[in-house]
Amino acid sequence: MSKRAEDLTKEIDDSEKEYQGVLAGKSSANEKKCLEDQLRDAKAAVGEAESGLKQLTTKISHSEKELKEKKAQMKSKRDEATAAEKELKARTKDLDAIKASMGSINYGEGQMEALQKDRSTEVEVVQKLKDKVRALSGELGNVNFSYQDPVKKFDRSKVKGVVARLIKIKDSSTATALEVAAGGRLYNVVVDTETTGKQLLQNGGLKRRVTIIPLNKIHTGTIPDRVQQAARRMVGAENVTLALELVGYDEEVKNAMAYVFGSTFVCRNMEAAKEIAFNREVGSTSVTLEGDIFQPSGLLTGGSRRGGGDLLRKLHELAKAEADLSEHEDRLSVIEQKIAVLLPLHKKYAELKSQFELKSYDLSLFQSRVEQNEHHKLGELVKKLEQELQESKEELKEKQVEHKKCVSTVSDLEKTIKTYGSEREGRLKALEKKIKSLKSEMQAMSKQLKAYQSERERLIMEKDAVANELASLEEQLITSKAQITALSETWGTHKSKVAATKLEYDQAESELNIGRSKLKECDSQINSISKEQQKLQQLLGDSNVERKKMENEVKRMEIEQKDCSSRVDKLMEKYSWIATEKQLFGKSGTDYDFASCEPHKAREELDNLQAQQSGLEKRVNKKVMAMFEKAEDEYNDLISKKNIIENDKSKIKKVIEELDEKKKETLKVTWLKVNKDFGSIFGTLLPGTMAKLDPPEGGTFLDGLEVRVAFGTVWKQSLSELSGGQRSLLALSLILALLLFKPAPLYILDEVDAALDLSHTQNIGRMIKA
Numbered sequence: 001m002s003k004r005a006e007d008l009t010k011e012i013d014d015s016e017k018e019y020q021g022v023l024a025g026k027s028s029a030n031e032k033k034c035l036e037d038q039l040r041d042a043k044a045a046v047g048e049a050e051s052g053l054k055q056l057t058t059k060i061s062h063s064e065k066e067l068k069e070k071k072a073q074m075k076s077k078r079d080e081a082t083a084a085e086k087e088l089k090a091r092t093k094d095l096d097a098i099k100a101s102m103g104s105i106n107y108g109e110g111q112m113e114a115l116q117k118d119r120s121t122e123v124e125v126v127q128k129l130k131d132k133v134r135a136l137s138g139e140l141g142n143v144n145f146s147y148q149d150p151v152k153k154f155d156r157s158k159v160k161g162v163v164a165r166l167i168k169i170k171d172s173s174t175a176t177a178l179e180v181a182a183g184g185r186l187y188n189v190v191v192d193t194e195t196t197g198k199q200l201l202q203n204g205g206l207k208r209r210v211t212i213i214p215l216n217k218i219h220t221g222t223i224p225d226r227v228q229q230a231a232r233r234m235v236g237a238e239n240v241t242l243a244l245e246l247v248g249y250d251e252e253v254k255n256a257m258a259y260v261f262g263s264t265f266v267c268r269n270m271e272a273a274k275e276i277a278f279n280r281e282v283g284s285t286s287v288t289l290e291g292d293i294f295q296p297s298g299l300l301t302g303g304s305r306r307g308g309g310d311l312l313r314k315l316h317e318l319a320k321a322e323a324d325l326s327e328h329e330d331r332l333s334v335i336e337q338k339i340a341v342l343l344p345l346h347k348k349y350a351e352l353k354s355q356f357e358l359k360s361y362d363l364s365l366f367q368s369r370v371e372q373n374e375h376h377k378l379g380e381l382v383k384k385l386e387q388e389l390q391e392s393k394e395e396l397k398e399k400q401v402e403h404k405k406c407v408s409t410v411s412d413l414e415k416t417i418k419t420y421g422s423e424r425e426g427r428l429k430a431l432e433k434k435i436k437s438l439k440s441e442m443q444a445m446s447k448q449l450k451a452y453q454s455e456r457e458r459l460i461m462e463k464d465a466v467a468n469e470l471a472s473l474e475e476q477l478i479t480s481k482a483q484i485t486a487l488s489e490t491w492g493t494h495k496s497k498v499a500a501t502k503l504e505y506d507q508a509e510s511e512l513n514i515g516r517s518k519l520k521e522c523d524s525q526i527n528s529i530s531k532e533q534q535k536l537q538q539l540l541g542d543s544n545v546e547r548k549k550m551e552n553e554v555k556r557m558e559i560e561q562k563d564c565s566s567r568v569d570k571l572m573e574k575y576s577w578i579a580t581e582k583q584l585f586g587k588s589g590t591d592y593d594f595a596s597c598e599p600h601k602a603r604e605e606l607d608n609l610q611a612q613q614s615g616l617e618k619r620v621n622k623k624v625m626a627m628f629e630k631a632e633d634e635y636n637d638l639i640s641k642k643n644i645i646e647n648d649k650s651k652i653k654k655v656i657e658e659l660d661e662k663k664k665e666t667l668k669v670t671w672l673k674v675n676k677d678f679g680s681i682f683g684t685l686l687p688g689t690m691a692k693l694d695p696p697e698g699g700t701f702l703d704g705l706e707v708r709v710a711f712g713t714v715w716k717q718s719l720s721e722l723s724g725g726q727r728s729l730l731a732l733s734l735i736l737a738l739l740l741f742k743p744a745p746l747y748i749l750d751e752v753d754a755a756l757d758l759s760h761t762q763n764i765g766r767m768i769k770a
Contacts, residue, residue, distance in 0.1 A: 050403060060393060112343075115342065118335050125328050147159070147200055147204040151203065154199075158191055161190060166190060166257070170247065178266070188213050190212075190256045193216045197212035215255050218256060221258075222258045223265070227281070231265060239267060240267050241265070242261075242262070243261040243262070264286065265285070269288065277294035284296065674737045674738055677740050682733035686726065688711065689712075694706055725757065725760060727755075728756060
């Protein structure tokens with residue numbers, strides 16, 4: 001209805017405009033001028049078109065004449081132009097051949113520059129990551145485990161490393177809790193067997209005390225699954241987690257990780273930790289995320305923890321930095337390989353490119369010379385004239401068409417003016433009649449439209465009321481669904497709790513029956529053990545009586561032994577020959593064979609010998625015998641001393657040889673270590689250089705060491721070729737390498753940067769800081 005009203009309004013406006021146009025003398029309402037003005041403009045356009053046709057005709061005839069003259073001049077210069085064209089083609093052919101050679105090489109423009117840019121970027125990233133790894137390693141020196149091979153060909157894979165290095169934190173927010181839960185065990189060393197641990201402790205050259213965890217012997221002590229489930233039910237699975245589940249590790253060190261982290265719960269808050277620690281069913285140590293410890297014994301530990309969890313966080317950062325470093329080093333290696341492959345292609349491409357640019361420059365010079373000759377200029381002029389001539393002909397055709405159009409327009413307008421007077425009155429009456437009918441139709445349409453609008457407003461109000469009622473019903477439906485869902489969840493929770501409680505009751509009842517049966521067995525064992533104990537007590541009483549008898553016998557024999565010893569000592573003091581002949585006592589076939597000799601006969605023989613001695617005393621010099629014995633004793637003493645000295649001499653020689661070998665070995669180890677650090681430090685302080693300590697030509701490291709320096713791949717013959725700053729860096733590198741082998745607690749560097757520029761001084765500072 002509204003669309004029909006708009007169409008009627010538009011039709012009335014168009015009819016009124018057409019009526020006004022007819023009154024003004026226009027053929028239609030859209031025209032701006034009347035018919036007489038249009039006729040005058042059309043005649044003026046015909047005159048302009050005729051003058052334009054005359055000018056173009058004159059211009060075309062003049063251009064054709066000039067074109068003939070220039071073509072005749074070009075014929076006379078054709079030979080010279082042909083020779084120049086041949087030479088131009090030859091030079092172009094050479095240039096195309098070079099371009100084809102460049103295209104046959106498997107190398108793209110700028111490929112080497114892009115790779116070199118990538119290499120410099122990767123080198124910078126690798127250096128930054130190395131500095132970061134070095135700094136973090138320096139901060140984490142207490143978790144580094146260094147040792148010597150305890151035996152030859154020792155398999156270092158048996159030593160897994162320090163616990164702190166073997167784990168990865170799954171959630172950084174638990175770092176403090178895990179560090180507190182592990183405590184000093186974070187610094188324990190994990191090995192495969194107790195034999196490996198014993199070898200390390202005895203021959204590993206350990207510089208500090210360590211605790212070793214052998215994987216085959218360690219008792220894990222992990223909290224049972226039953227206790228873990230009880231803890232989760234008590235405070236909720238989201239509030240408690242076994243510390244072991246919060247760290248990642250390799251499967252081969254699982255027992256060690258269970259020993260360190262398997263006996264502690266990590267709780268989200270203090271209330272959960274308190275409930276876990278002091279509940280009888282769970283009764284396990286718990287730690288909060290802030291590091292507060294609750295132990296079942298009642299001991300609480302907490303308070304401020306500055307830097308809590310820094311160790312594990314830094315280890316996590318170090319592991320990430322090392323992984324990034326490995327990745328970027330691999331990228332750098334790939335780039336270096338690509339550069340090495342592309343280098344010969346790049347050189348060949350650069351040579352061809354240089355030739356191409358030179359030939360292109362020669363060709364451009366030759367083309368410019370060719371373009372300067374007269375034949376070429378005439379050719380360009382002829383082309384220009386031909387183009388102008390073609391354009392003029394096309395313009396002439398357009399002007400002719402336009403002239404015809406203007407003439408036909410003039411004739412049409414003259415005819416329209418002749419017939420316009422008779423038709424004007426009829427058109428005006430028809431338009432007035434049409435406008436009146438349209439306006440009456442428009443009034444009837446307006447009345448109908450108002451009725452429709454009032455009905456539409458009433459329907460809209462009813463629709464809004466229904467929509468509000470529908471919205472309220474939908475809200476009630478959503479509320480009812482939410483209540484049903486909540487009740488279903490509550491019913492499911494209670495159902496699972498009832499099932500869990502029933503399961504626990506069945507388990508407890510079975511455990512109770514098992515405990516009763518075990519208790520009966522223990523009672524029978526206790527009765528048999530008590531009977532056995534009575535028998536053993538009786539035997540013990542008899543043994544005590546026998547022991548007292550033996551003790552009395554031992555005391556009596558000790559007294560007799562002391563008496564005999566004192567008598568023997570007195571006899572040895574009285575008779576000096578006893579000491580010398582003592583070794584023959586009791587041996588058969590000697591004078592001291594006590595088993596074959598009878599004491600009475602020996603006494604009689606002694607008396608006879610004493611009588612003979614008293615008879616010989618007047619004729620024999622008794623001092624001679626004493627002097628002989630003394631000389632013999634002195635001789636034997638000197639022989640024994642000689643043997644002792646010779647033995648000591650051989651031992652001293654052997655020790656000297658061993659010390660020489662150890663000295664050589666120590667010197668070799670020191671030389672290799674200092675030489676490696678020396679080259680590394682000097683290469684860092686002065687990039688692109690190398691340094692080493694070499695033995696003199698034809699000698700070994702025991703004959704001395706010489707300092708050798710190389711810049712790039714060229715080794716310097718003498719240190720005098722270096723500048724003062726380079727010699728200072730060389731000396732400082734050697735001193736730092738020696739101090740790195742045997743560190744001191746305090747270093748004093750006095751004006752070491754006197755001969756150095758700022759960049760070298762900054763390099764030294766960064767190295768010392770790292």
